[in-house]
Amino acid sequence: MKNEQIIDAMKKGLVIATGCTEPVAIAYAGAVASSHIEDEIEHIKLVASANIIKNAFVVGIPGTDLTGLKYAVAIGCMCTEPEKKLAVLEGLTESQIEMAKQLVEADKVELAKSDLPYKLYIEVTVKTRADVVTVTIIGSHTNVTKIVKNGKTEYNGGCGSSLEEKEEAEYSFDLKDVYEYCLHVDVKELGLIKTAIELNSKISEEGLEEQYGLEVGRMIQANVHKKILADDMTNYAMMITAAASDARMAGLSLPVMSNSGSGNQGIAATLPVVAVWKKLESNNEEQLLRACALSNLATIYIKQKFGILSALCGAVVAASGAACGITYLLGGTFQQIENSIHNTLGNVAGMVCDGAKSSCALKISTCTNAAMQASLLALRDLRIKSNEGIVEQLSEKTIDNFATLGNEGSENIDKLILDMIIHKE
Numbered sequence: 001m002k003n004e005q006i007i008d009a010m011k012k013g014l015v016i017a018t019g020c021t022e023p024v025a026i027a028y029a030g031a032v033a034s035s036h037i038e039d040e041i042e043h044i045k046l047v048a049s050a051n052i053i054k055n056a057f058v059v060g061i062p063g064t065d066l067t068g069l070k071y072a073v074a075i076g077c078m079c080t081e082p083e084k085k086l087a088v089l090e091g092l093t094e095s096q097i098e099m100a101k102q103l104v105e106a107d108k109v110e111l112a113k114s115d116l117p118y119k120l121y122i123e124v125t126v127k128t129r130a131d132v133v134t135v136t137i138i139g140s141h142t143n144v145t146k147i148v149k150n151g152k153t154e155y156n157g158g159c160g161s162s163l164e165e166k167e168e169a170e171y172s173f174d175l176k177d178v179y180e181y182c183l184h185v186d187v188k189e190l191g192l193i194k195t196a197i198e199l200n201s202k203i204s205e206e207g208l209e210e211q212y213g214l215e216v217g218r219m220i221q222a223n224v225h226k227k228i229l230a231d232d233m234t235n236y237a238m239m240i241t242a243a244a245s246d247a248r249m250a251g252l253s254l255p256v257m258s259n260s261g262s263g264n265q266g267i268a269a270t271l272p273v274v275a276v277w278k279k280l281e282s283n284n285e286e287q288l289l290r291a292c293a294l295s296n297l298a299t300i301y302i303k304q305k306f307g308i309l310s311a312l313c314g315a316v317v318a319a320s321g322a323a324c325g326i327t328y329l330l331g332g333t334f335q336q337i338e339n340s341i342h343n344t345l346g347n348v349a350g351m352v353c354d355g356a357k358s359s360c361a362l363k364i365s366t367c368t369n370a371a372m373q374a375s376l377l378a379l380r381d382l383r384i385k386s387n388e389g390i391v392e393q394l395s396e397k398t399i400d401n402f403a404t405l406g407n408e409g410s411e412n413i414d415k416l417i418l419d420m421i422i423h424k425e
Helices: 002-013 021-034 050-056 069-078 082-087 094-105 163-170 175-184 191-209 216-225 233-249 263-279 285-306 314-329 334-348 360-378 395-407 411-422
Strands: 014-018 041-048 109-113 121-128 132-138 144-149 152-156 255-259
Touching (some): 002 014, 002 175, 002 285, 014 021, 014 082, 014 191, 014 263, 021 041, 021 050, 021 069, 021 082, 021 121, 021 132, 021 144, 041 050, 041 069, 050 069, 050 109, 050 411, 069 094, 069 109, 069 121, 175 334, 191 216, 191 233, 191 255, 191 263, 191 285, 216 233, 216 360, 233 263, 233 360, 255 263, 255 285, 263 285, 263 314, 263 360, 285 395, 314 334, 314 360, 334 360
Parallel strands (some): 041 109
Antiparallel strands (some): 041 121, 121 132, 144 152
16 A cells, blocks of 8 residues: 555656746646637736745746746747646747747736745636636646636636645655665666656756856866866766756756656756766666665655745755665665765755755755765764754654744745845845
8 A cells, every 4th residue: 555655656746847847837827728718818917826936037948048937927828738737848939939928028918926825826817809717726836726717617626725735644655665665666667767867867968068057067077177176976966966957947948857846856866866876887777776766755755744835945855865865875774864864954954945046056966965975974874963953863753843844934934035036126
């Protein structure tokens, strides 16, 4: 029964996505809305939660040189294949981009902040001469809860509580169950993990080849070549992981395997483990698949408690998962894997999310470094003591404390950050 839940969590948590998931989710809502109309669009209104606005404010929209929520929703309304969900922007044409730009420049796209108590809320209303269609997404990036056309409800999925609350109630497995599953599962069942490795490695390679965003990955690469930085396991992990985020946050139109609604989390949960495996010069692909499965599933498990969006950075969650996978690859026991979580969360739990943008790659490199340190300490049976800070004796309790910070402790921080982002001089 628990293995079935773990498999279900993996299938729901690992989703292929093109571009930063917040603007893509907005575009997806627009695509769903426009699929219910036929006439020319006269007006679009986007209502979004503070977290969505924060994370879509300046990040690149895949396949374009545009940024911002208005362009994201307008471009989405031009897309004709909403069934692609988080890959809805794949194959975007110049004419679609131009039509979207005309809508925004003609002041036909309106943006408002939602006051509803959801961290992830997207409502898109599209008006034509004949129709008015409203699509609502709540809880997760593709969770369409309602479609209303001309006052008539066409679809009602319902949303009595947030998705993160539903998932926490749904799954009853713990970290030991995840560990045992990854240890014994037939690797033929890990096709999603193999795809994650392939997709996320490909965008990392692109990020190292060309100039994207803050070029964190390329900076590390250049300084390794100059012998300013060592060509070691930690720097290599930081380099390839940051490079993938550099490319993705710049809007490169390449798919990644997201984790729990975030492409960056998918990158940060997968590529540090791949880096360690490569530096070990191992030919044991089965070991890599099991390690990446552990990393991604641990990330999903922690994220289930932490919530889909927060004032705290999701790279911390992924780094905790990556630390598990790295510790496993380096021969660690389950106790040492747990200790790597204590060490990661006790180090970088307070990193705030101040929106999706190019500097996310810098945060990801920092969290990858933290995951490596956490793992290497754990492998020497060293861990942050349970009387220090948010860390407790049991890893489950430490995770719970971190989740409390991300949920109950983040509302005022979110408001302050959004105010700072919007009202810059």
